[in-house]
Each structure stands twice: as structure tokens, then as C-alpha cells.
Amino acid sequence: MGSVRWAFPCGAWRPRRPEWLLAARLVQPEEKERIGQFVFARDAKAALAGRLLMRKLIAEELCIPWNEVLLQRTPKGKPFLASNLLSINSNYNFNVSHQGDYAVLAAEPELQVGIDIMKTDLPDNEVNTVVMVEKENILFRDVKCDQIWPYTKRIVSPRVQHLKLSSNTVGSSSIPNFFHIMKRQFTETEWDVIKSMSNEWMQLDMFYRHWALKESFLKAIGVGIGFNLQRIEFNVSPLQLEIGKVYKDTKMLLDGEKEEEWTFEETRLDDNHHVAVALGRQEGFVQKDSDVRSMEPNQPQFTLLTFEDLVASGIPVTPEDSAYWDNFCSKQEGPVKQSLHSR
Numbered sequence: 001m002g003s004v005r006w007a008f009p010c011g012a013w014r015p016r017r018p019e020w021l022l023a024a025r026l027v028q029p030e031e032k033e034r035i036g037q038f039v040f041a042r043d044a045k046a047a048l049a050g051r052l053l054m055r056k057l058i059a060e061e062l063c064i065p066w067n068e069v070l071l072q073r074t075p076k077g078k079p080f081l082a083s084n085l086l087s088i089n090s091n092y093n094f095n096v097s098h099q100g101d102y103a104v105l106a107a108e109p110e111l112q113v114g115i116d117i118m119k120t121d122l123p124d125n126e127v128n129t130v131v132m133v134e135k136e137n138i139l140f141r142d143v144k145c146d147q148i149w150p151y152t153k154r155i156v157s158p159r160v161q162h163l164k165l166s167s168n169t170v171g172s173s174s175i176p177n178f179f180h181i182m183k184r185q186f187t188e189t190e191w192d193v194i195k196s197m198s199n200e201w202m203q204l205d206m207f208y209r210h211w212a213l214k215e216s217f218l219k220a221i222g223v224g225i226g227f228n229l230q231r232i233e234f235n236v237s238p239l240q241l242e243i244g245k246v247y248k249d250t251k252m253l254l255d256g257e258k259e260e261e262w263t264f265e266e267t268r269l270d271d272n273h274h275v276a277v278a279l280g281r282q283e284g285f286v287q288k289d290s291d292v293r294s295m296e297p298n299q300p301q302f303t304l305l306t307f308e309d310l311v312a313s314g315i316p317v318t319p320e321d322s323a324y325w326d327n328f329c330s331k332q333e334g335p336v337k338q339s340l341h342s343r
Helices: 017-025 029-036 041-061 084-089 125-132 175-181 188-195 200-221 322-329
Strands: 004-008 071-073 079-081 093-099 102-108 111-119 232-235 251-254 262-268 273-281
Touching: 004 041, 017 041, 017 322, 029 041, 029 322, 041 071, 041 093, 041 102, 093 200, 102 111, 102 273, 111 200, 175 188, 175 200, 188 200, 188 232, 200 232, 200 262, 200 273, 251 262
Parallel strands: 093 111
Antiparallel strands: 004 102, 071 079, 093 102, 111 273, 232 251, 262 273
């Protein structure tokens, strides 16, 4: 039982009927129902992949039979394993995120862990959808759902709250305007780095890199609403990330002080997707003669999973429901995108 980093390309997944019905049988009934309520197919696929990643992890790493896994959520929405079988592995920590074209998971046997993935995309309707689409345990701030689109109320779970996008931003593809709206989410130093990039696309890319870092930390500590994002500041390093390589050089300041208790892994899965993994000591966990850095994994790379990998250990939890396939087929893949500006 060790460090795990998995990624599933849910955006490219085009499930056939047997695959979708099998996947639906492998999650708890309440999760299946929730996933079926998503308006767009891409969001249903991402949410389902996230649940399958967690169950695969628990079945294979903790050796708990798939059909005995009971996942619940904390009052703040963080998934956890509710099982008496967990006592011997009580320090095992995992987190999932899905956005863009991937669902990702990070797990650690001794450390707190939070993971976030962000896709760099122009700030039009697509980007506004990004901040509204549910990500496992994501905790956004200041959003008023009724200011966006009618369908977002059906996309957003009760956990996804708060990110202050006013109605006049919908449809905007102005990167400077988008940055102006998001000004409160970053410190002046962070904005200096973001805006130092040589063109607007690279600035947007750096923006999402910072966003993933902040969300990974918030998810690891399990806080959200009311947390002032300007309390945390990231000094990113290096400025350019190679695809597939794992970096651990970025540092965080908390309330202006360098935070030695946390480290951050950064990975670029492809040209457009950043993943950040926050790692910190678990409260109440004591390891003799060691610090957080000595417990850190040795830069594990993400393993790209196929659907067959995802369900390899699966044992059905619910009976087959043919209407669930009809429900999926009735969904549009995603919102119609506006014409993208050339980069």
C-alpha cells in the first residue's frame, strides 16, 4: 500500500451500452442517481469516473471487496470511506478531481492529500461552465447560481458554492476582463507572475496553474467557504512545465510566512491540463524521527488508465438498469461553444 496517482481520460471516453450500464452498477445507488441528473454527458462521465477511481483504489489498495465499499461525505463534502474495515488503514488518505478531459486521483498512506486538475481554456461559456461543474470535494467561493444559466442549477451540487461571476460575464471571451473579475482570488505577487507571461494564452495557462495549486491545498485541509484565498500565495517554479514530468519546487506562503509543512507536486498531463497535488502531515499522525518531506512519495507519475483498468476489480452493487442508458443517450455531450479567438 503506497502512493497512487491515476488519471482517466473521461473526455475521450465514448462508452458503449454495456460499458455504461456496467459502470452504473459499480457505484452506490444514490451516486448513480446523482450522476444521472447531470445535463451534459461529459459531466456525467467525469463524475462517474471519479467514483470508480475511488472504489478501485479502496478495493485494490485497502483490499476491501468492491461491493462492501461504502463511501460517504463529510459535512463539507469531502468523500470518505465509512467502514469498520478501515481501522487498520486509518491514515490512508485520497482525493479525486475531474475537470476538462480527465478524472484524476491521488492517494497517500501517511499524508494529507488534495488534488485538483484544471484545463486551460478561453474565458467564454466553456470557462464559466468549468467553475460550475462539480469536481469531487471542490469548494468554490461566491457564486450565485441563478446568475449563470438555467441548466447550471442542475449541474452544481450543494457543495459547489461561491465564485462571484456576474451575469454580464457569460459569453465574454476577454482574458483581461476575466482576470479583472478574478482579481480577489490571487495576491499581487501572483498576478505579477501571471501577467509576466509573454502572451494572453500563456497568462491564462499560468492563471489555471495557480488556481489548481490553491484548490489542491483547500481540498487537502477540507475548507472552503469563508477562506480568504489571498492568505495563501504560491511561488511557482519552474515557470515552464514539461508534459509528463513531476515537479516539486513550488513553494507556498501562508499569511506571508513560508509554509514548510506542505509540498506540492505539479504535473502537466498534456498541453492544456495542469494537475496539482498538495501533501501535508495528517493531524494526530506521528511518525518517529521524520518530517513531512521524509514521508513524501518519490515523485510518482500519473498512470493513465483505460476503462478496463477502471473496472477490473469491480463487483456490481446495483442491478442493471437499461433506462440508465437511455438517460445517458438523451444528453448532449456539452454546451455549444462560441467561436474561439485565435491564440
